[in-house]
Amino acid sequence: MDTTSFKTYSAKPSDIEKNWVLIDAEDQPLGRLSSVVASILRGKNKPTFTPHMDTGDNVIVINAEKVKLSGKKMTDKTYFRHTFYPGGEKFTTAEEALEKDPTFLVTNAVKGMLPKNKLASKLATNLRVYAGPVHPHTAQEPEIIEL
Template sequence: MSTQIALTLMGKHKPIYDPAADCGDYVVVVNARHVEVSGRKAEQKVYYRHSGYPGGLKEIPYARMMERNPSEIIWKAVSGMLPKNRLRAVRLDRLLVFPDEKHPYLANITKAYDTKIPLQCSPIE
């Protein structure tokens, strides 16, 4: 799912794609609380951050991150798949992740991706 989101944020699905231009679309992700990972990632995956001070390394296991902020898991996965350049922050601003079904952008969504792999796109009637 994260790879499809990254491609849409970059605009690679459009015929006018240019690596130096920002031509991507907004992406709204709902039900982030119900994300499942394959293998033993749920037990083994750890998220790291550092405060910049000596001894400031923080470790957060996947299970605790899922309880506290499930939308952060998707945000970090997509962030890691985008190119590391000046457009990265702009593209991530267009990623809107919601932990549940409710969100204020229901009227603006033009395409819905199915849960099947590979992801299928269908227009909303």
């Protein structure tokens, strides 16, 4: 078989088409929702996917405050941060984090599923998370995706 006729496709910046996608997080498990959102942000759902390029869509997540965690994760799951001072470890439960900032759980979970490189920060700017059902992106006419 002659393999010289096969070429690996690599998207150019002029080839990339960005769409807007709306996802409702109400009663969705956090991990399953986040993996779908991260995949769309990367562009893995498109045939033009190129690993080193931002080929993904802009994603709007609404009702982030109504996302579900299974079992006792709401009280047992902890988020860690450090103040960079000695003894400055801070732990927050998922319940406290949801109370303080309803968008934190979804944003943090999606960012954790993106690649750990310079592209991740660029991809993260294409994510918009809102606590309630209202969002200011109606002019972009987002396509609604059911999970």
